[in-house]
Amino acid sequence: MRVLGVDPGLTRCGIGVVDSTGGRGVEFVAVDVVRTPAHAPLPARLLAVADAADRWIAAFSPDVVAVERVFSQHNVRSVMGTAQASGVIALAAARAGLPVAFHTPSEVKASVTGAGRADKAxxxxxxxxxxxxDAPPRPADAADALALxxxxxxxxPMQDRMAQAQARAAELARHHKARLAAAAKGAR
Structure with a gap:
C-alpha cells in the first residue's frame, strides 16, 4: 500500500509518500513542504496547496491519502487555515477517486513513537x-507528513477491517429486525 501523508497548513504544508512493505515495514518514497507566502490572498494559497496535492497524486499514485485531523487550538486563525488546507487536500484526493483517512496528532505520535504526547523532535x-x-526530514512539517x-x-488496515465488521453487524441487525417485524406481523 502506498500512502500520501499530509500535514496540512497554509504557510507550510508537509507532504510525503511512504510504502508499506508488509507488517510494520515501511519504506520512504518522497517528501517535500509546500510553502505559500503569508501575504498572498487566501484563494491563491489554497490553490497552490491543491495544485501540489494534484501533482503528488499524479506523480506517486497513492492508494490512500492520510491527513492530520484538525484539532482545537487556541489560535482560531491558525485552525481555520489548517482546516481549509485540509479541505483542499481531501478535495484533490476525492477528485482522484482516492480514500482519505484522518488521524489525530495523538494517534500519529502514539503510532510512531509509542507516546501520544511525544514532541516534534x-x-x-x-x-x-x-x-x-540518512538525515532527519526538515522542517518538522516534512517529518509530520511522513509520520502520518x-x-x-x-x-x-485495522481501521478498514473494523469499519467492514461494523457495517456487516449493522446489516445483520437490520435483517434481524426485519425478520422480527415480519414474524410479529404474521402472529397477529
Missing amino acids: QVTTMVTRLLRL AICHCWRG
Whole structure:
C-alpha cells in the first residue's frame, strides 16, 4: 500500500509518500513542504496547496491519502487555515477517486513513537529511524507528513477491517429486525 501523508497548513504544508512493505515495514518514497507566502490572498494559497496535492497524486499514485485531523487550538486563525488546507487536500484526493483517512496528532505520535504526547523532535527521530533516512526530514512539517503516512500504514488496515465488521453487524441487525417485524406481523 502506498500512502500520501499530509500535514496540512497554509504557510507550510508537509507532504510525503511512504510504502508499506508488509507488517510494520515501511519504506520512504518522497517528501517535500509546500510553502505559500503569508501575504498572498487566501484563494491563491489554497490553490497552490491543491495544485501540489494534484501533482503528488499524479506523480506517486497513492492508494490512500492520510491527513492530520484538525484539532482545537487556541489560535482560531491558525485552525481555520489548517482546516481549509485540509479541505483542499481531501478535495484533490476525492477528485482522484482516492480514500482519505484522518488521524489525530495523538494517534500519529502514539503510532510512531509509542507516546501520544511525544514532541516534534521525538517524532522526527523515530521517522528518521523507521524509514532508515540518512538525515532527519526538515522542517518538522516534512517529518509530520511522513509520520502520518507511517501511522496510516500501521493503523489503516485495522481501521478498514473494523469499519467492514461494523457495517456487516449493522446489516445483520437490520435483517434481524426485519425478520422480527415480519414474524410479529404474521402472529397477529
